[in-house]
Amino acid sequence: MGVELHKDLLGNIGVDVERHAKMMGAGLEAYKAGFMSQPNRPKAMAYFDWFMSEIQGERIAEINALRAAKKPAVGTFCIFVPEEIVTGAGGACYGLCGGSNATVADAETELPRNICPLIKSAHGFKLQRTCAYTQSSDFIYGETTCEAKKKTWEILNKHHPVHVMNIPHMKREKDLKMWQEEIKEFKEHIEEVTEKKLSLEEMLNGVKIINAKRAALQRLDALRGMNPKVMPISGKDALFITQMGFLDDPVRYTKKVNELCDELELRVQEGVSVFPANTPRIMVLGTPLAPPNWKLHTAVEGTGGAIINEESCIGHRYYKDNVDVEGVQNEDELYARLMERYSKIDCACFTPNTGRTEKIIQMYKDRKADGVIYYTLSFCHTYNVESYLVTEALAKEGIPCLVIESDYSPEDAGQIKTRVEAFLESISFKQKAQAFANK
Ligand code: BJ8
Numbered sequence: 001m002g003v004e005l006h007k008d009l010l011g012n013i014g015v016d017v018e019r020h021a022k023m024m025g026a027g028l029e030a031y032k033a034g035f036m037s038q039p040n041r042p043k044a045m046a047y048f049d050w051f052m053s054e055i056q057g058e059r060i061a062e063i064n065a066l067r068a069a070k071k072p073a074v075g076t077f078c079i080f081v082p083e084e085i086v087t088g089a090g091g092a093c094y095g096l097c098g099g100s101n102a103t104v105a106d107a108e109t110e111l112p113r114n115i116c117p118l119i120k121s122a123h124g125f126k127l128q129r130t131c132a133y134t135q136s137s138d139f140i141y142g143e144t145t146c147e148a149k150k151k152t153w154e155i156l157n158k159h160h161p162v163h164v165m166n167i168p169h170m171k172r173e174k175d176l177k178m179w180q181e182e183i184k185e186f187k188e189h190i191e192e193v194t195e196k197k198l199s200l201e202e203m204l205n206g207v208k209i210i211n212a213k214r215a216a217l218q219r220l221d222a223l224r225g226m227n228p229k230v231m232p233i234s235g236k237d238a239l240f241i242t243q244m245g246f247l248d249d250p251v252r253y254t255k256k257v258n259e260l261c262d263e264l265e266l267r268v269q270e271g272v273s274v275f276p277a278n279t280p281r282i283m284v285l286g287t288p289l290a291p292p293n294w295k296l297h298t299a300v301e302g303t304g305g306a307i308i309n310e311e312s313c314i315g316h317r318y319y320k321d322n323v324d325v326e327g328v329q330n331e332d333e334l335y336a337r338l339m340e341r342y343s344k345i346d347c348a349c350f351t352p353n354t355g356r357t358e359k360i361i362q363m364y365k366d367r368k369a370d371g372v373i374y375y376t377l378s379f380c381h382t383y384n385v386e387s388y389l390v391t392e393a394l395a396k397e398g399i400p401c402l403v404i405e406s407d408y409s410p411e412d413a414g415q416i417k418t419r420v421e422a423f424l425e426s427i428s429f430k431q432k433a434q435a436f437a438n439k
Contacts, residue, residue: 002053002054002055002057002059003021005057005058006057006058006060006061009060010060010132013064013136015130015135016130019128019129019130020129023130026102027100027292028052030292031052034236034298035049035236035237038234038236038274039274040272040274041233041234042232042233042237042260042263042267043263044260045237045260047256047259048241048244048256051247051248052240055244055247056133059247059248059249060132062249063092063133063136064136066092067136067138069090070193071090072092073136073137073138074093074138074139074141075095075137075139075140075141076094076096076140077098077118077119077140077142078142078167078313079313080143080145080165080167080342080347081093081141081165081186082183082186082338082342083206083210083250084207084210084323084338085183085187085203085206087210087250088202088203088204088205088206088207089191089198090202091193094133094246094247095247095314096125096131096133096134097121097122097125098119098121098125098290099121099290099291099292100408101407101410103121103122103123103125103128103130104120104121105124106124106127107119107120108120108124109127110127110155111123111152111155115148116148116379116380117378117379117407117408118287118288119148119152121408123156126156126159127159134160138161138193139161139162139163139189140160140161141162141163141165142156142162143164143165144164144165146380146381146382147381165185165186167349169349169350169351170350170351171343176339179343180336180338180339183335183338183342184335187335200328200334204334207338209251210250210323212251213250213254213319214320214321214322216254216258216261217242217245217257218319219257219261220233220241220257220261221309221316221319223261223265223268224238224264224309225281225283225308225309225367225369226367227268228281228367228368229271229273230268230271230272230273231273231274231275232272232273232274233260233264233274234274234301234306235300235301235306236297236298236301238307239297239307239310240294241257242310242314242319243289243291243314244291246314278428278431279304280306280370280371280431281305281306281367281371282305282306282369282372283309283310283364283367283369283371283372283373284296284297284307284310284311284312284372284375285312285372285390286374286383286387287312287313287375287377288312289312289314290314293408295406295408295413296373296375298413300420303417303420303424304421304424305420308369309367311359312375313345316363317345317346317347321341321344321345322341323338323341324337346359348383348386353386354389356386357389357393360390360393360394361393361399364394364399370427370431371401371424372400372401373401373403373420374387374391374401374404375404375406376403376405376406377406378407387403400427402419402420402423404416
């Protein structure tokens with residue numbers, strides 16, 4: 001196994017090797033039981049299964065080889081960090097571990113109990129030294145999106161270098177101007193690591209690589225969700241692939257996602273679906289689903305539903321927009337285009353954020369979905385409060401919606417399953433009544 005092979009490297013970068021190995025062992029077992037046992041998976045999933053086995057082994061070795069060649073390694077917690085710039089510098093930009101309950105208790109020695117589990121989990125990984133990505137980072141790039149994150153950076157900075165990007169909470173002209181400057185400053189931090197100037201051409205190359213990655217994910221999104229008759233891949237597998245997009249080398253990853261999409265296209269042509277006909281098709285909305293947070297997908301797909309899309313940062317919000325670099329002549333124009341693209345992200349940290357609701361309704365119609373689950377991590381005030389406006393708009397459209405608030409503990413898994421079951425039953429009942437009325 002990858003972790004075993006790279007034990008020395010992991011020790012050298014400060015990982016608590018023993019604890020890390022135990023955690024990885026449990027993670028791999030959970031993955032095998034929950035993912036590899038699914039029937040009729042696409043053959044191209046073999047690559048992603050391999051990546052899972054090397055997630056804290058071979059991939060960590062690759063990142064550290066880049067660092068040895070003076071390329072930057074940047075850990076992030078948010079999709080506002082312009083990964084195009086790090087990629088253009090030949091480095092690695094990745095999401096840090098933050099989806100596990102196993103680190104939360106450690107985090108609570110420094111952080112309050114009543115903040116979101118994503119932040120606590122990530123902070124706990126640093127305290128435990130069990131995330132090899134965090135340990136590999138030249139610096140962590142935090143942001144000012146929510147109160148809990150913003151204040152956590154001050155504490156996390158005691159354990160690891162953290163830079164903070166000031167993300168505005170409104171999108172007025174003056175806010176966008178400041179945002180553009182933040183992107184420029186981010187590039188300067190990257191140059192501090194590489195000790196060399198990053199050229200326009202290099203940054204444009206970074207944009208090209210990340211645009212291709214996003215295009216591959218858009219293709220996957222369409223294949224899994226737009227055809228109500230054939231669903232060629234499970235929601236669980238599709239979520240896992242998206243999660244891995246935050247860790248893998250972007251060029252290799254894009255190639256593998258496109259290979260998978262080729263296979264899925266064939267499956268669609270041949271009518272090979274992994275779900276029986278009339279399986280309720282569910283869209284998930286809300287906060288990010290960082291690995292190994294597979295609780296909701298397991299509940300839905302284990303009780304007769306299919307998840308066809310995540311309107312989440314580990315999902316559609318991440319890949320929906322590319323950067324348009326047509327006609328860009330100089331660095332300032334590029335920063336403006338990056339800002340334009342990033343400011344389309346409809347995170348609930350913005351006010352107002354009405355575009356998000358309109359987008360959700362359109363996505364629902366385009367995909368001919370049967371219902372939505374609004375999923376919020378506990379204590380995420382922005383998404384929690386915004387759920388009122390979103391669910392009100394959904395109700396006006398007659399869209400069935402279930403709201404779930406949860407953390408990373410396994411305790412509420414049974415209760416979530418029961419609620420999901422009842423929700424899916426009500427959708428199936430409606431479908432049958434509709435079919436009867438149409439006779
Ligand atoms: S763009 S959703 S990744 S901020 S950490 S806001 S869950 S309380 S992650 Fe996010 Fe960027 Fe927005 Fe997306 Fe809530 Fe938790 Fe804060 Fe969170």
